[in-house]
Structure formats: structure tokens, C-alpha cells
Amino acid sequence: MFFVKLFALLASPFALLWALIYAYRKLRIWAFLLLIGVLVFASVAAYKSYERRFYLNHVPDALGVSSITYELQESWGFGPGGNEAGILVYPLSGELSRQVEQGGVQFLQNMPRNQNQETRGWQGNYETWLETPVANPQWKLNAKTGRLDVMDYICVYGFCIDVAPDVVKDANEIVNSAGSYYAQGRIGIIVVSPKKKKILYFYNG
Known part of the structure; x- marks a missing residue:
């Protein structure tokens, strides 16, 4: 089965190339260009859909997040030697904000497991929830303000x-304030703020 999948993966680009050559020979130029445009649009749309789902997967399904209000991420290099940094902000509905505010840590700790956790890997899986202010031994107080600064966490490795x-x-x-809840993931920190009705996820690496 492994070799069948490997062959299919390797054969796909050649099959696509052959199909394009065939289409170029058989179609009028305007029809061929239209076909190329459709393929490019479909590829971009598929990638954007995958990218959006990847970003949403950082948040447990039980928190009902379906959109992103702010996102900024950057990577330098690839693989084990690469670095990355980012922050995402998600809206939290009024009803779930109320439930989190009333239930606190217990509500978050007892959330049902994500249905597709096996395919998501580490994303959206948080074991221990705590109340803010955040306490993280690797995240030092800012020397000037005496408070935690998210930029110090995001830029800790010099990639900002x-x-x-x-x-x-x-x-x-x-x-830095009480009333929100956070958890450390395999990568990054997630913070749920019922008062602000939003969820933060920021990371470095």
C-alpha cells in the first residue's frame, strides 16, 4: 500500500503536465488560458481553505471559533533549523464568554475532546488550564514596565x-490581569478572555 501511495504521489505532477500538454494541443488558445486560470484559482482557493482550517485548529472545537479577527505570522527558513513567530486573535461568542466566565478553569478543563484530534496532531490540545496573570518561567517580566509583554515572548529568539x-x-x-484563562500548548500559548470576548494564540520557535 505504501508503494502504491508513493507511486500515485510521484505520478500526479506528470499526469497534470501531460493533461496540460494535451489540452494545449486540443483547445483554442482562449479556452486553454481559461483552463489555466480556473486551475490557478482552484489551487489558491484550496490553499486558503487549508490555511484557514490550520489556523482555526489552534483553538479547541468546544469554544466554537469559526473566524479570525487578526493574524500575523512569519517564518525564517524551513525544517528543524527554521524559526517562526506569530499571533492570532479569534472572537469568542457572548454565550461562550458567559460560560467560561461562570465555569472558569473547570469549564475549560472539562471541554470535550476534539473529534478529529488524531489528524490535528498537537493543535487544539491543551491539558492544563490556569487563570491569568500568566506565569511562565521562560517568559520574564519586561525590564522597563515590570509586566509581561507579549512581544518579549513572540520575539524571544530574536525573530520578530x-x-x-x-x-x-x-x-x-x-x-497581566485576572479573569482570563490560559494554557501552554506543545507550541505557543492560548489565552481565553471572556471579558474581552476573544481568544489569543501566540507562539515562537
Whole structure:
């Protein structure tokens, strides 16, 4: 079965190339260009759909997130030697904000397991939830403000991104104040703020 899948994977680009050559020979030029346009559009749409799902997978399904209000990410290099940094902000519905506010850590700790956790790997899987302010031995207080600064966490390895000032201000208020809840994932930290009705996910690597 492995070799069948490997052969299919390797054969796919050649099959596509052959199909394009065949289409080029058989179709009028305008029809061929239209076909190319459709293929490009479909490829971009498929990638964007995958990308959106990948970003949403950082949040447990039980929190009902279906959109992203802010996203900024960057990577430098690939593989084990590469680095990355990013922050995503998601809206939290009024009803779920109320449930989190009332249930606190227990609500988050007892959320049902994501149905597709096996295919998601580490994404959206958080074992221990705690109340803010965030306490992380690897995240030191800012020397100037004496408080946690999300930019210090995101840029800890020297690879930084230009996060919008209002997003930084809001995130800093959330991680330094009581009333929100956070968990450390395999990669990054997630923070649920019922008061602000939003979820933060930021990471470095």
C-alpha cells in the first residue's frame, strides 16, 4: 500500500503536465488560458481553505471559533533549523464568554475532546488550564514596565514581527490581569478572555 501511495504521489505532477500538454494541443488558445486560470484559482482557493482550517485548529472545537479577527505570522527558513513567530486573535461568542466566565478553569478543563484530534496532531490540545496573570518561567517580566509583554515572548529568539500596537496593548492587558484563562500548548500559548470576548494564540520557535 505504501508503494502504491508513493507511486500515485510521484505520478500526479506528470499526469497534470501531460493533461496540460494535451489540452494545449486540443483547445483554442482562449479556452486553454481559461483552463489555466480556473486551475490557478482552484489551487489558491484550496490553499486558503487549508490555511484557514490550520489556523482555526489552534483553538479547541468546544469554544466554537469559526473566524479570525487578526493574524500575523512569519517564518525564517524551513525544517528543524527554521524559526517562526506569530499571533492570532479569534472572537469568542457572548454565550461562550458567559460560560467560561461562570465555569472558569473547570469549564475549560472539562471541554470535550476534539473529534478529529488524531489528524490535528498537537493543535487544539491543551491539558492544563490556569487563570491569568500568566506565569511562565521562560517568559520574564519586561525590564522597563515590570509586566509581561507579549512581544518579549513572540520575539524571544530574536525573530520578530510587527504586530499592530492596539493588538499588543490588548494582549498585554489580558495576560497581566485576572479573569482570563490560559494554557501552554506543545507550541505557543492560548489565552481565553471572556471579558474581552476573544481568544489569543501566540507562539515562537
